[in-house]
Structure formats: structure tokens, C-alpha cells
Amino acid sequence: MSIHIITTTWKGKMQFESTNPSGETLLINAGEENQGEGAGLRPKALMLSALAGCSGLDVASLIEKMKLEVDDFKIETTASLTQEHPKVYDQVTLEFHFYGSNLNEERLNRAVDLSVEKYCGVMEMFRQFAKVAVKTSFHKI
Numbered sequence: 001m002s003i004h005i006i007t008t009t010w011k012g013k014m015q016f017e018s019t020n021p022s023g024e025t026l027l028i029n030a031g032e033e034n035q036g037e038g039a040g041l042r043p044k045a046l047m048l049s050a051l052a053g054c055s056g057l058d059v060a061s062l063i064e065k066m067k068l069e070v071d072d073f074k075i076e077t078t079a080s081l082t083q084e085h086p087k088v089y090d091q092v093t094l095e096f097h098f099y100g101s102n103l104n105e106e107r108l109n110r111a112v113d114l115s116v117e118k119y120c121g122v123m124e125m126f127r128q129f130a131k132v133a134v135k136t137s138f139h140k141i
Contacts, residue, residue, distance in 0.1 A: 015040055044089070047126075048077045052094060054122035058115035059096065066107055071100040071141060079130070088129055095135040103138050112136055 008018040008028070014036035016028040028043055030036025041049075052075040063070050079092040096112050116123055116134050126132050 013037065044081070044087075047089070048079055048092070051092070051120075051122045051126055052077045055094065055112075055115045055120045058119045059111050062111035062114060063108075066111060068104055068107055068111070069100055069102040070098055070108070073098045089126070090130050091133075092126060092130050093133045093135065095137060097137045097139060099139045099141050101141055103140065105136075105138050108138070109136055 004021050006018060006020065008016050011017050011027075014030040014034070017025050018028055019025050026046075027040030028046070029038065029040030031042060032038050056073075056075050059073070062068075063073075074097050076095045076097065077092065078095075079089040081087045082090050096108075098108050112134060116132075123132065
């Protein structure tokens with residue numbers, strides 16, 4: 001079993017600094033509508049970044065292993081929050097956008113499917129509380 005330790009330190013007002021097992025840090029802050037100063041990342045949005053990042057790392061690795069030609073790709077994540085407190089994401093959509101002149105759509109879909117169904121642990125965590133949809137789009141350049 002692997003254990004991750006994250007240290008999150010209050011920096012005053014509504015700002016925190018959080019470490020990562022890699023030693024990197026990031027700032028977390030509330031939005032101005034919640035007495036924050038807007039500097040830093042929002043906690044719930046970080047969850048969406050973690051989801052896209054987890055799946056993106058899987059797909060990037062699979063692109064390399066499958067020797068696929070992809071010039072670029074990005075993941076757009078859209079989520080809706082419930083109205084009642086505690087407000088949680090109840091629906092999330094990840095849309096993978098692949099760019100290139102020689103895209104193998106079948107194999108890229110397979111890479112996304114492997115991440116979504118087998119490898120991405122953050123995806124599995126999200127499935128515990130939200131309906132997750134995945135779309136892929138291919139852009140020939």
C-alpha cells in the first residue's frame with residue numbers, strides 16, 4: 001500500500017499553500033464571492049484538474065506505447081454542482097480533443113477507454129458520487 005502525505009498550511013485570510021509528494025506546492029484560495037482574494041486555485045476545481053490530469057497521463061502514456069501520431073491533445077472538463085449544501089459535483093463530462101494530420105481514431109478511442117475503465121483511479125473515485133460522461137473529438141490539422 002502506498003501512502004501520500006500532503007501538508008496544507010494556512011497563509012492568512014482565505015489562502016492555503018499545499019504541498020505535493022513531489023515537493024511542488026500550489027496555492028488554494030476562495031473566490032471573492034466567498035471572502036477570498038481570488039489568488040490561487042479553488043478546491044473543487046482542483047478535483048476536476050486531478051480527474052483530467054489522471055486520465056490525461058494515462059492517455060499520454062498509451063499514445064507513446066501504441067506509437068500513435070498525435071500533435072496535441074487537451075481535455076475539457078465540465079461539471080455541475082448540486083444546489084444544496086454540501087455542494088458536490090453530480091455530473092461531470094470530460095471531452096478529449098485530439099489534434100493531428102494522421103490520427104488513428106480507433107486506437108485513440110481505445111486509449112481513452114482504457115484510462116476511463118481500467119487505469120484512472122481518480123475516475124473511479126468520481127464515479128462514487130457523480131455521473132461521468134466521456135466524449136472524444138478529432139481535429140485534423
